[in-house]
Amino acid sequence: MVTDSDPLLNLLREMALAAGMIAILVLGLFAHTGSMPPLVVVESSSMIHDTNGEIGSIDAGDLVLVHNQPMDTVTTFAEASNPAHPRYGYEQHGMAGDVIIYDKNGEGGTPIIHRAILEVVPNVIKNPDRSAAPDDPTVLHCPDGGSYDDAVMALDGLYGACIMTWNVPGTNVVNQSTITIAFDGEDAAYYDCNRPAHANVEPFLVVWNWTPSQAGIMTLGDNNNCSVDQGPSAVNGSAGVHSASGIVRPIRDSWLIGVAGGEIPWLGTVKLALNTDPASPGTIYVPNSSYFALFLVVAGVLLAPMALEPVLNRFVKNAPEIKQATDEMEEE
Template sequence: MSDDTPPDPSSDASRESPDPSLASSPDSSPEGIREWLTWLRRTDHGAVVFAREVASSALMVAVVGLVLFGASGVWPPMVAVESGSMEPHMERGDLVFLMDEGRLAPAYATGETGVVTYRVGKERGFRKSGSYGDVIVYRPDGREETTPIIHRARFWVNDSENWYRKANPKYLAGDNCAEVTHCPAPNAGFVTLGDNNELYDQAVGRSRPVRPSWVRGTAELTIPELGHVRLAVSGN
């Protein structure tokens, strides 16, 4: 037996029409933290898209920085070369990746400093940044407020040592120790030299012999030109 009773239109309408209380207006604002986060992630609003891209880039930079710090043990892990004193191996505007001098240091490094000098490097065939020995980044006289210097560690001197005969006379501006600045050595440390400079840093009074505690790290990798952005931001 068939049911000839016509369907009730009101019942279909009630099934197909959503509850007005559940419908969201396109002009309604997000409510609650979850809705706001979803909106911020998906909206095409220009200002929000820009802020989202900036935040994403900043996060990527932070992640890369943390990875480099973990690998190098130095913060910041990179420095920009500000002068031509290390040419041709490093030029102004190059970006240099640093590493803690104690990491991966060979057994013939100077004492517990982790630094291999030019003299020892030449004997052992140890080369960094185009020549023998380590290139170090150090604070002149240990002063925190001064710009760090990136030069090669040439040899080690002991406290009160007359290091005139140990030095290469080509890089001295005197005929004996008394005529050379910081000779005898006022403290134990490294005598340093820019590969493109004519005189030792200590011989011109740029710094006393570099104590190990003044060293920020050793130069491990040079990326040409990439440091210009950093120099521009810092006004150099």
């Protein structure tokens, strides 16, 4: 006979309760962020601000909320650091501008979570040579110059356009065929590379004579010493982030997975420790302080019920309703 004291029944009830609570939590996060999964685990140290880890910046082992937002809602560092821009002063995760999560060249794999530095926007566009094959190089699509972007609508109403000049919102770059910006505090807000200056390498971020391959956002890890994801063609000395097809190009709207929201520190360390993927760095980049903090969190979760139980029992016993019910039972 199965009763309320049956251990199996109690176990099944507790498992169902736990599953229900997790489902409610995930659905709540989905409703808040609009993304599924609503969280990502940070694997690398490319966004850290302190080697010992800190709350407010993104460390390896953190869980980060992923907000489903279109490209036109992303605020770049260039915009947020320009006093003349409406979004001036906007900060996320310890610096000006949004941090975005994107798919490398739209090819899948482990997403990248880096800061949006600037956006390159087409100004003057021309119709391409429509006889060129889709995989042909830019020079065949655009024999008169420019960058061929198959995601931009041309003057003839078809997708695929030759971008002749560019704008960079939040900067003085308007209608330029190439992009040169020094984030030196004069030409644009100061961006500290946290590296010593030497031949052809400045201590601040410099985009030099860059002809973007397409419209989109330039990205950079806060801890990457000005080595932008788009490689050396954009910023001298940059290693770039690579996908199967090569260095990551400016981030398109269709590659944007989401915008980084709030962080839940330390808890992602468990997933990294259990990850068996040989391509994953595991917990190599997790700050030592995160292990101690994670231990305190787990200990707190385990000890809290034991500490609260006697307090709650005392509260319940002293409740007027309980006393009244007890008195009525004694009178009967």
